Amino acid sequence: MMKAKFELPVIGKELRRKHAFINSIYYTYKLRCELNLLKPFIIDMSETEVNPTISKSTRLPRKRFYRARAHNNPLSDSHFPVPISPSHVDYCLHYPQLFPSTGQADNSKKIQFADVGCGFGGLLISLSTLFPKTLMIGMELRDKVTEYAKEHISSLRVANPGQYQNVSVVCTNSMKYIPNYFKKGQLSKMFFLFPDPHFKEKNHRRRVTNPFLLDEYAYVLEDGGIIYTITDVEELGDWMKSCLENHPMFEALTEKELEANPVVKLSSSATEEGQKVARNGGQAFQAVFRRIVPTNQAS
């Protein structure tokens, strides 16, 4: 059976940092994984004849087979299909149990929560059981990561019949195509958790919360809809907060409202990124705002 160097990723993060040699092998492994060159070697694991990317014990997908770079080019858009308009979004592909046949134009139920840049899907999984009657979707640009999240949800659906039927992910560029997925005022919650900071001044316009994109987010959110943002980078946190404060269609939630909202706590603890920040003892900067109608129409 093939063991030895291909088993290295199981070693913890600390060891990875200390051993440069092993490190270089790890990254080569990572890169080759992406290029699928190792596929013929991995398959020779006699325990599982099925897809080795799924762990035999937990029946959940193994993250190491879905590794991807943390940063992806937000200008890219050509490798995934985009619905022509919100009415073209395939509900029965995403929520098969709730929308069994394609023909049904069920206008009553619509997606209400959107996690922009959902990563591995941590938040959505937690929200799914908290809001079992609400449809929610995650949008992620990295296709490998979306695959992981999809597999994760499928496995959870199989393991827990009746649950997790209201959550799904889609691989798309939310900075360009949000209006294609959601009608005006459709969403009641939007999440931007730990987005890419894009540190350089010239890259600030690539940030997922910039003053122009806030117009589009205000468009898809209903009146009173809430936007949750959190980051561990202080500069980004200040930036997102000031963008929201300066936008005429958003107002901050009061301290009291923040306390009363159960979702606020989840956004810092439920995602993989959030857990990593807590583990490393980092600080998280939150900005939660409500979508309003501007006081003077002609602002």
Place this chain on the structure above:
Amino acid sequence: MESEPKKETEVAPALIAVHPDQSSVAVAVAVGPHLRVFDLAAGSAASLIDDSDAVPFHKDNIRAVRFAANGKLFVSAGDDKTVKVWSTQSWRCITTVSSEKRVTAVAISNDGTFVCFADKFGLVWVVDLDPPLLDKKPAPLLSHYCSIITSLEFSPDGRFILSADRDFKIRVTNFPNKPLNGAHQIQSFCLGHTEFVSCLAFVKSSQECPQGLLVSGSGDSTVRLWDITSGALLDTCEVAIKAGLLESNGKAEEHGHAVTDLWTVRDGLLVAVAIQSLHGIVLLNCNVSSQTLSVAKVVSVAGEAFVPTCLGSSSSTGNLWMVTGVSSLPGSNNPSLARVRVISGIDGKQESVVLEDESIPGGKKLLETLQGTASVDDNAFLAAAEAVKAAMYNLLIKKQYPSENREYRKKSRNDRKLKS
């Protein structure tokens, strides 16, 4: 292989704009960096005066020209990253605005106080023309993330500004009283086109429809009718198929017949459509009560290779002005080419006739001024039409990279954290 497409997008189509007043006071043609205006009232070419010390006249291809609705102003903008506002009385350049990126579209508010222009990166800027200064700083108005904006229009009642982009979207935004603070309230998105949207035009408001209906043309060879308040698609007209250019399920030449320009005549009840590869125009009937579009007729220009690159007309003269041409022909040292033709009787009251050179308003003198020369070289214009088509596609159609290529390109990427 990568450098060639860049050169091809340098080719710019010829543009025409007609003064909106009834008496068709002036006609302007822009080819490459040259802006030529013929004053019909005076019967001679208008001489343009530009003494802005920054950039006198345009140094690079002009990409957008427009007369203000009140006829007092004219705007030209293009690849030299400047927007110039001219007074139509004196033809003097009253303001020059610099843009960070190349400009792809311009629009003037109905009362003439604001000029909006869009750049290649998707940002729409607004300039306050009042008080008139020689140098103005634009303020950002809105943005289509990383998408080339192909057309900007104000709605007839001035409430909305519309922006169309190459990502198949049309965004309808409320135009605020203080636009320098940005236009943040989006009214709707008109989604439905399956290719880049190239042009927008309004059907004037009527009793049934006070906001007016929008018609848009696109690279998917259709013209669509929209209700802008809700963003609803009312009707689709497959003009390329109806004009006989394309088979119903023709996949052979998928991208051959983009709609290049639209102009509404007779308050929008008729829409003139220019399509690539069509020698002439298609006239569509727009029925406001049933909210449908249908083909009225195809008017062909016989006797020469004339594929219009831009259309224009003034509200009630019944003349449709067309221009074809290109800033330069790649592979040859030809100077810019332009050819102007006029169709009279376009408003359906009389027979639509493509006028001969002598019978157009302004006659041969106008042609000499606007075209640069009076003579026409057929072969050159065929090549010009092809060049314009290629340039448009290189600019607006997204390149598709197959997934094997993506993996191959990733191979040369070096993610290793430890370089040593």
